[in-house]
Amino acid sequence: MPDTLIFGMEVFLNGLMAGVLYALVALGFVLIYKASGIFNYAQGVMALFAALTLVGIMEGQVPFSHLINAIFGTEVHHFGWHVPALLAILFTMVVMVVLAWAVQRLIFRHLVNQEPIILFMATIGLAYFMEGFGDIMWGADIKKLDVGLPQGINLAIDEATFGLFGYGFFIDNLDLWATGIAVLLVIVLVAFSQYTKQGRAMRAVADDHQAALSVGISLNFIWIMVWSVAGFVALVAGIMWGTKSGVQFSLSLIALKALPVLMLGGFTSIPGAIVGGLIIGVGEKLFEFCFGSGQCFGGIINLGGATENWFAYVLALVFLVFRPQGLFGEKIIERV
Amino acid sequence: MLDATEGYTTADGRKIGGVVMDMRNITLRFGGVEAIKDISFDIREGEIRAIIGPNGAGKSSMLNVISGFYVPQEGEVWFRGEKRPQMKPYQVAQQGIARTFQNIALFEGMSVLDNVMTGRLTQMKAPLWAQAIWKGKAEREEVENREICEKVIDFLEIQSIRKTPVARLPYGLKKRVELARALASEPKLLLLDEPMAGMNVEEKEDMSRFILDVNDEFGTTIALIEHDMGVVMDLSDRVVVMDYGKKIGDGTPDEVRANQDVIDAYLGVSHD
Numbered sequence: 001m002p003d004t005l006i007f008g009m010e011v012f013l014n015g016l017m018a019g020v021l022y023a024l025v026a027l028g029f030v031l032i033y034k035a036s037g038i039f040n041y042a043q044g045v046m047a048l049f050a051a052l053t054l055v056g057i058m059e060g061q062v063p064f065s066h067l068i069n070a071i072f073g074t075e076v077h078h079f080g081w082h083v084p085a086l087l088a089i090l091f092t093m094v095v096m097v098v099l100a101w102a103v104q105r106l107i108f109r110h111l112v113n114q115e116p117i118i119l120f121m122a123t124i125g126l127a128y129f130m131e132g133f134g135d136i137m138w139g140a141d142i143k144k145l146d147v148g149l150p151q152g153i154n155l156a157i158d159e160a161t162f163g164l165f166g167y168g169f170f171i172d173n174l175d176l177w178a179t180g181i182a183v184l185l186v187i188v189l190v191a192f193s194q195y196t197k198q199g200r201a202m203r204a205v206a207d208d209h210q211a212a213l214s215v216g217i218s219l220n221f222i223w224i225m226v227w228s229v230a231g232f233v234a235l236v237a238g239i240m241w242g243t244k245s246g247v248q249f250s251l252s253l254i255a256l257k258a259l260p261v262l263m264l265g266g267f268t269s270i271p272g273a274i275v276g277g278l279i280i281g282v283g284e285k286l287f288e289f290c291f292g293s294g295q296c297f298g299g300i301i302n303l304g305g306a307t308e309n310w311f312a313y314v315l316a317l318v319f320l321v322f323r324p325q326g327l328f329g330e331k332i333i334e335r336v
Numbered sequence: 337m338l339d340a341t342e343g344y345t346t347a348d349g350r351k352i353g354g355v356v357m358d359m360r361n362i363t364l365r366f367g368g369v370e371a372i373k374d375i376s377f378d379i380r381e382g383e384i385r386a387i388i389g390p391n392g393a394g395k396s397s398m399l400n401v402i403s404g405f406y407v408p409q410e411g412e413v414w415f416r417g418e419k420r421p422q423m424k425p426y427q428v429a430q431q432g433i434a435r436t437f438q439n440i441a442l443f444e445g446m447s448v449l450d451n452v453m454t455g456r457l458t459q460m461k462a463p464l465w466a467q468a469i470w471k472g473k474a475e476r477e478e479v480e481n482r483e484i485c486e487k488v489i490d491f492l493e494i495q496s497i498r499k500t501p502v503a504r505l506p507y508g509l510k511k512r513v514e515l516a517r518a519l520a521s522e523p524k525l526l527l528l529d530e531p532m533a534g535m536n537v538e539e540k541e542d543m544s545r546f547i548l549d550v551n552d553e554f555g556t557t558i559a560l561i562e563h564d565m566g567v568v569m570d571l572s573d574r575v576v577v578m579d580y581g582k583k584i585g586d587g588t589p590d591e592v593r594a595n596q597d598v599i600d601a602y603l604g605v606s607h608d
Contacts, residue, residue, distance in 0.1 A: 196467035197460040204443050204454050211441035214403065215517065216429035216458040 003167075004295060010161075010169045011289040012282055017175035019281020020182045021244075024237040025254055026261040026273040027189070028230045033267045035206045035226040038108070038119045042127035044255020046096075046231060049130050051238030051247040052138045053095050055145050057088040063137045085147040089235070096231030104224045112219075131252060140249065145242035149177050178240045185236060186274055189229070193270070202226060260316035266326025275327060284311040343380065346573050347588075353381030355414075356557050357402065357525055362411035364397055371397040372408065373581045379525065384551050385559045386568045389578035390601060395561045396438060398578070399529050402559065403435045404428035416524070430458045434523035436514045438530045438561075444503040448513050451502055452489060455520030456481040488519045491553065492546060508539040512546070519550060526550070528560035532567055540564075544571055565602065569593065577601070 028043040040046075056063060060079040069075060083091070107122055150173040162168035193199035205212045205222045212219060241251055257280070265276025287307055289295055294302025319326065341354040357379040364372040371394045379385045387395045400406040402413070404425040413420045415431065423431075434455070443451050460467075460477055467474040489495055492512050497505065502513060511531065518526055531547065532540045544567060550556050562568045568575060569589040577585035577592055579601040585592045592598055 197457055200450070200454060201457055203446065204457075207443035207445050208441050210437065211443060212454075213405070213425040214429055214435050214437070214441065215454045215521065216426050217454075218424070218426045 006165045006167050007295065008286065008289060010167075010171075011285050013169065013171060014175070015282035015285030016278055017172070017179060017281070018285060019278035020175070020179045021237070021240055021277075022254075022257055022261050022280055023274045023277025024178075024182055024185070024233065024240060025258040026265065026277055027185070027270065028233040028237065029258055029262055030265075030267060030270055030273045031189075031230045031233065032226055035202050036108070036119075036223055037116060037206075038123060039116070039267070040230065041120065041123040041255070042130055043230065043234060043258070045127045045130045045134075045252040046099075046234035047238040047241065047254070048247070048249065048251040049099075049134045049238075050092055050096060050231065050235035051145060051242035051251065052134045052143070054088055054092045054147070054235070054239065055143045055242070055247050056138045057091050058083050058085060058145075058147075059143075061138060066139060067136055089147070089239075092235055093232060096235055097228045100224050100227030100231050103227055104220065108223065109220070127252070131249065135249075142246045142248040143242075145239065145247050147239060147243065149174055149239075149243055151243070174240075174243060181236060181240070182274075185233065186270065189233075189270060192229075198222075198225060257312060260312040262326070263316040263319050264326055266328045269326070269328035272326055272328030280312045280315065283315055284308045287311045343382075346383075350382065350552075350573075352383045352573065355379070356381050356416060357559070358414035359398075359402070360412040360414065362398070362401060362408045362413070364394075364401060364406055364408045370581050372401070372578075374411075375576075375578070375581075375583045376411075377576045377583065377586055379557060379559050380574075381557055382551070382555050383557060383573040384547065384571055385557075386572035386575045387559065387561050387578060388563060388565065388568050388575055391563065392580075393578040394581040395563075395578055396529060397581075399435070399527050399559070399561055402525075403433055403527055429521075432521070432524035433527065434518035434521045434525075435527035436511070436518050436529055436531060438533060440507075440510050440514055442502045442510060442514055442517070445501065447499050447501055448494060448505075448516075449485065449489070449498045451513055452485045452516045452520045453481065455517040456485065458521065484522070485516075485520050488516050491549070492516045492519075508535055508542075511535070511543065515546065515550075519554070519556070522554075523556065526556050526558045528558065530561055530563070532562060532564060540567060547571060 025044060025047060028046065029040060032038055032040045032043070055061075060081040060083065062068070062076050062079060065077050069077075103126065107126065108119070111119055111122060152173055154171045154173045154176060157171045158168035193202060201212070201217045202222055202225070204215070204217055205219055209219060212222075237254075238247075238251070241254060245251075261273065261276040261280050263276075264279055265272030265274070284307070288305070288311070290297070291301045292303050292305050292307035294300075343351055343353045345351055355378045359378065360376050362372055362375050363370065375398070387398055389395050397406060401408050404423050404427065407422060415433075420428075420431075429435075443454065446454075459481060461473075467478075489498060492515060494509065494512055494516060497509065502510060505513065515528070515531070528547070532543050535543065547558060547560070548571065551558055560568075560572070569592075572589060574587060575585070575589055575592045576583060577595070577598045579597075584597040584601060585595040587595075
């Protein structure tokens with residue numbers, strides 16, 4: 001087998017894994033958009049905030065320690081205990097639910113029936129607020145997150161592929177775990193939205209507010225629930241990204257990568273977010289491999305690298321021209 | 337004047353029970369406009385009660401007050417012998433008051449069956465995890481609820497479109513699906529906002545038949561709004577007539593038809 005093909009396969013697999021992480025972020029967007037028609041710009045910051053909170057709780061950090069020290073002249077930083085990862089994840093989830101409640105109560109309750117663009121602006125405001133709030137609460141330094149997920153090269157795959165091709169693939173254990181967890185998450189979310197009463201109510205609210213009220217669904221409750229679920233997804237995404245590249249404020253920018261994913265998959269489809277994420281992940285890795293570094297077709301096209309920065313957006317642009325609703329989005333039909 | 341608990345017997349021999357819904361001195365304002373002015377009337381168990389009036393009379397506002405979408409500035413709403421505190425529309429729905437809308441409010445992206453099933457949401461009690469894996473109490477509940485929905489679907493003769501997404505249906509059928517969803521909750525009071533609006537004669541006859549059958553078969557108490565006088569008079573046991581937010585008539589169709597104020601409101605009267 002030619003070397004290029006073997007390398008290409010490795011790149012393809014790594015692309016799939018990267019795509020899973022994009023998909024995780026995109027999923028949070030889809031959930032909120034489906035249920036409330038709000039494009040939540042703050043989803044990326046929510047992932048950051050969740051990761052910050054998780055690290056803070058695990059390390060026993062004192063929240064707002066800088067503020068407290070500055071005002072009272074004290075020197076507190078740590079409680080001096082460590083919380084086990086699982087327990088810390090539970091606590092963080094509680095924080096995310098409280099956050100969901102606060103967001104609904106303090107912001108969106110007052111913006112019912114407003115234009116989508118106003119709701120969008122509100123989420124931009126929320127994003128900046130949460131970024132600052134996270135900063136004050138937990139500090140701005142880069143933090144290491146380790147919840148016990150295995151990291152480093154997967155030796156089994158390395159050996160197996162070496163036996164097959166005479167070249168061992170480098171697949172990160174963490175990526176494998178992320179994939180497994182993402183698959184599980186999607187199964188749980190689909191089961192929740194298709195088969196449970198709350199899921200059915202969520203779809204009903206997404207479709208028509210008045211009708212939902214008339215069958216006895218509390219919009220407020222459903223919205224808090226949806227924001228909580230989105231908070232949970234953000235937490236999972238935050239754990240994965242945080243473990244991979246440390247919990248840092250640039251994490252909030254991964255939200256931008258989710259945009260092309262959403263344009264591909266459609267803003268309203270959960271499977272769409274997954275497939276869109278995978279296509280972007282694979283697409284940008286393969287494109288970089290083939291044309292960015294000129295390793296395909298005898299190197300006729302060599303763009304000299306760094307294509308990963310823009311490939312996803314160009315692909316999204318192409319989709320906007322030919323299929324504006326995305327691969328799985330609801331078809332846009334205007335009745336005349 | 338009828339007693340609150342005592343019923344009466346209709347011309348066609350149906351027994352009507354005591355008061356289910358009692359509206360007392362309801363006044364509703366939007367800014368300086370009085371949409372409803374000090375109106376009182378009641379709805380009795382098992383009857384078909386109509387609210388009629390010319391356009392802009394305040395009929396829909398009245399229905400929205402009953403279903404909790406509007407909150408009146410003055411007056412009291414008594415439901416099943418108890419004064420109703422201020423409630424959100426979904427709480428009213430949970431109390432057993434189902435409604436349809438003049439402009440149809442359905443879940444367009446869902447199938448007909450799913451739409452009808454949402455009518456059962458408030459009756460589902462199984463824990464979340466059980467519902468998600470479809471086991472134990474959740475499974476039994478789902479089966480029971482499904483049976484009720486299928487019964488309603490059969491009854492309204494929409495079996496053939498059970499799996500069709502609602503968005504694809506023609507107007508007349510959508511109205512029927514909306515009625516099915518409201519019926520699926522087995523309401524103690526069913527509110528119909530212009531069930532015949534925008535329909536042709538044949539569809540109107542169908543809808544009238546369904547309304548009568550629902551009342552007959554399930555004993556459902558129905559309050560409906562309509563401005564087509566002919567249909568209403570055939571359908572209802574008692575009629576409230578509104579005009580410019582005021583009640584100008586209340587009684588059996590025959591009484592209302594003979595009422596001079598009602599005739600004036602509908603045919604116009606010369607003011608000389």
